[in-house]
Amino acid sequence: MIRGVYRPLKGVEFTDEDKNKKAFEYLKELLVNSIITLNSNYTNYINTPENLASILADVISLVYKAPMALPFLQYSNNSKYISNNFDYLICYVFNRYRNDFQINTSTSDILDEICRQRPKIFTDVFLTSYEKIEYIYEALLTTPGDTRPGRNFSSLAAHMNLTALIGWLMFGEAVDIPYYRLAAILHDIGKLVKPEAHLSAAEQFFTDVISRLDNKVDPKIIDYLYKVKEKVKKHHNPDFKPDKIAAKSERFSDEEIKDALKENKDCEIFLEMFEGGSTKKSLEIENEFIKKNGEEKYKKLYEECSRVAYEKISENVGKSREDITRDNPYGYIYYINFPGVQSFINYFSNLKDISTASFMVDFSVSTLPFIYFDTLLSKTSSKTRTPLEALIGVSGGHSFFVGRSDVDPEEFIKEIRKDKYLKNLDIELSITYEKFYWDETLAPYSIVLDLMEESQLKSISFDGIEPTKVLSLGLHKICDNCKQRPATQKLNDEYLCPRCYTIRGISDRRGFMARVNTIYKIGDRDLELGYDKEVDPMVFISGGDESPRYVSIIRFDANDASKYFAKTLSWSEYLDKSFYLDYWIKKSLRDTVKEFISKNEKMTKRFISGIQYIGGDEGLLISPSLISINFMVDMIDKVYEKTKVTFKVGIVTVKPDHPIQFAIQAAEKVMEEAKIENKNSLGIVVSPSFISPSVIQGITEDEKKVLKLKNSFEDVKNIINIVNPDISESEKDKERVKDFLREINDIVDFYYTHSFYETLVYIIRERARHKKFADLLEILLKDYVNTKKTEGTDGFRLLDLYFILKNYETGYGEEMK
Known part of the structure; x- marks a missing residue:
């Protein structure tokens, strides 16, 4: 089968079927190793099969978010340091299921406590599987959720991530939500190797995982995996709604696609595929064409018709999807923006402080909001914690985050704004939100622009931001570091303002110092940077x-x-x-x-x-x-x-x-x-x-x-x-x-x-x-x-x-x- 994901700037990235088969095996291996590692801590760490299912879903979610999850360079097993903001997020996600893990939602506690114990699932499985996770992710990136031009605009990883997210929004109060989520995030995994028979391939995936675990883990875990397997087998049933809702939001109607493909008469073969309906029928049509005309001609036609469909659909997407009343939302999408990123970073005058300030920007818009929301959610009736699928984008001092409506948006924003470190840094995050999911309907992607525009307007109007502090130069000692704000704290021989004192206090552990003290793995060798603190x-x-x-x-x-x-x-x-x-x-x-x-x-x-x-x-x-x-x-x-x-x-x-x-x-x-x-x-x-x-x-x-x-x-x-x-x-x-x-x-x-x-x-x-x-x-x-x-x-x-x-x-x- 010839298939691939269409990308507007690049064209079609064709699926490497041999690579997919290898990635399929690597993913089984990752799941097996994760379960064995978790089983060894089962009594005092995991406690229940439900917790194990939640952690396994987090592991898979991290694979789908490999760019976020993997440090920019692989850490050595011998390294005691972590240098990445997302390492904190991962430590929190895994540690939150520990019996002995407690954390107060203030940045100081998070920085001090969150990775005091680095979870074995992170160090012994996730980091040691670095290159294999890269391999799996790259295979998923080039595997479309649907093989036909017009339906191949996004990857299999994105579809399964969105399906699991919708499932969490819909069924967060259900007792069986942990295994439902694990099933959702793996429901189409069979498409990696057999799109025309993906149900049987997914069933075989779980059969192989279970057989490798036989007599190695607690029987309760095996029983639970059988439940997940059954759910995956039946994900085409009417009660597995998240899959259909995700598909509806990302795959345009047959009529829209057919109208687009009619723009080019050479695309008739793909019109036949939509008439045929099933992937199996599409494969028969493809094979017949290749037999007559050759594989290269088919690939060129596949790419051209994907482009034709994308261009035509993009002309009409805003017109064909009018907004509707959004009553009783199940979830909200938040745009979290760090105002004045460059001015904040450039505020500091030495490298260690600048490096730490950069770390704090990323931490403030991703890890910190995630932890605050999850803490609030754990106090509601929800039977699950916030999944990693909820963090749908992080870049350049801002993030997009989806949260259940159990947590009131204004309460969430209020809690973040009370954060001690953010106050000391004199930073108030700009947070805007919109209804994301209601009545089996996802908000259109266009609301992203609405959220960003609202955030910009808030920044211009200083909505919610405290009045500028007026400094009386005659009454205050000025900070020795920034020479701008009143000094309130003494550190060694320096008198510092709260902002500089806070950054200086973190800089001994984070940013530059963490990076140079980390041991990296380059190829088969460990690499120490050899920094002399003098x-x-x-x-x-x-x-x-x-x-x-x-x-x-x-x-x-x-x-x-x-x-x-x-x-x-x-x-x-x-x-x-x-x-x-x-x-x-x-x-x-x-x-x-x-x-x-x-x-x-x-x-x-x-x-x-x-x-x-x-x-x-x-x-x-x-x-x-x-x-x-x-x-x-x-x-x-x-x-x-x-x-x-x-x-x-x-x-x-x-x-x-x-x-x-x-x-x-x-x-x-x-x-x-x-x-x-x-x-x-x-x-x-x-x-x-x-x-x-x-x-x-x-x-x-x-x-x-x-x-x-x-x-x-x-x-x-x-x-x-x-x-x-x-x-x-x-x-x-x-x-x-x-x-x-x-x-x-x-x-x-x-x-x-x-x-x-x-x-x-x-x-x-x-x-x-x-x-x-x-x-x-x-x-x-x-x-x-x-x-x-x-x-x-x-x-x-x-x-x-x-x-x-x-x-x-x-x-x-x-x-x-």
Whole structure:
């Protein structure tokens, strides 16, 4: 069978059937290992089969949310630290079933207590299955819930996640909800290997799991698994409504799809499939076509007709799904936004504090609300806890979260706003909500925009936000750190305001310190970063233990991400998009780290220690300047290959003692300037002195003929291929890079003492005189011709080229005299 998931930017990602078979076995193995591990703690940890079913459903849900669940680099079994916000969430989700687990809903208790005991299901099963979970997730991503064009816009993982979420909203008070949820989250697992006979394949899945557990676990667990198996076998029965409701929300009617496919007469074969009805009949039609016309022709037609259907349906989706009265909702969807993310992070002036502030942003919009809601839910009549399926999107300082109506939305918001740490940080989350599910109907995906607009309006009108505190400079001692707020606490020799005191108190355990003390697993080996706490973090990241080196502040962001999400037809497609891009960014980082370890292990370790945040559609990284360009080009190329999403990258390279917050703001400015429509692009500035957004603005205005900050990846890779900078730091290759830099430096000096045209002539002459530099100088001359042709002005990217080469030299630790 040929099938795949259609993605608007990329086309169809075809299912690898052999990979699916392997993933099917890996998932059985994960379930078996999880049950055996849980069984060993059955008496004092799990207590009941219902709790076990809930935890198993959480394990499967984490697989479906692999980008969120897996740390950006795999932890070693020997590591005692956790560095990821989501590690806290996972620890909480598993630990909440312990008899001895108690937590008060304040951030201080959560940070101190939640992972004091790391659950074995997390350390011994989940983290040790890292690569297999990646494998399962990738297989699920390319497996459509329905094989036919017009029904293949979202993955099997998204469909099963949405089905389980609806089941929880509908039946949260039912006694059997734990096994109902486990059945719901695995009900279509047979489609991974046999879409035409997925019921029997799902039955075989549970039969194999049960047989591997025979005589190894408590008999009550086996009995319970048989119940789940029976529920999965009968999920087509009328009483299994969540499946039908999820399908209805994500799969458009036969009439809509047929009308769309009629736009292209070559799509008649797929019209036949809709007439035939069953997957088995569709497979017969497919096989007959392939027999006559070949597999490649069928795949091209499958992709084209998927595109035709998506484009046509997207034109009418808003018109065909009018809103209706939303009485007696079973659940609400919340949009939780951290206002002013960048200004909050840039408020702090040293790396440890900034790293911790970044951690707190993610924690505040995802883990913290989840725990608050779950705590409130546990006090109601609900027979289950909040499932991980409820967290349907987390990115860039905001999240989307679905909660049962047992918990009053205003009470939920009120509880979060009472949080001690958020108050000390002087942060009030912007939380808006809408009815999500009622009367067997899901709200349309378009309400996402309504929630975001309402949140923005609240931010503008300061709705619910306390009046700005007026500081009497004559009556208050000012914070030694931020120099803005009144100091109220003393820490060592510093007098700090509540915000700085709170962040400083956390920074010894979280953010940078947690990241550098974690032991990672790269391939078959453990990797310790080797941080010496006596060394300044920025100096450590630069790689400059003995000789001075520079650091690169890197900001990257997807181009037009709002358009990427705006063109979305259903909640299932949103679930895919929410985690799909996030996954490939993190996976690309992991793969690039593995490659660079063999090129320069020391600098790659330092790069890892400088990862501030990465995920969603963006990131902030601090890197040794030596590898920053090569790493970002290789990493973003991998992301683009998988997603066809383009990115803009801004790099500002400075001395390690440069005020970090200004360098981050400058990198943000360079990134925005670097954008080239529909292309991966990079802008870079290297500065031995103070840099800020206003400095960047001044440079680009004063040097507009020779500095563009818009370098396509093709241009950057062309320069790299010519100069061939060796990031392993061999002496011979260092000299080669410096030779090229001297030549460009001479041209820069000439430009500042001569006219533009005299410089152009000088470049032509140098190209003729020095064969070694001819190809590099040819880049400048071609750029001049292209600029003249497209913009009608004189110019070439002389300073862009200079900064690229200078970036390597600053990473060698020996500045050119």
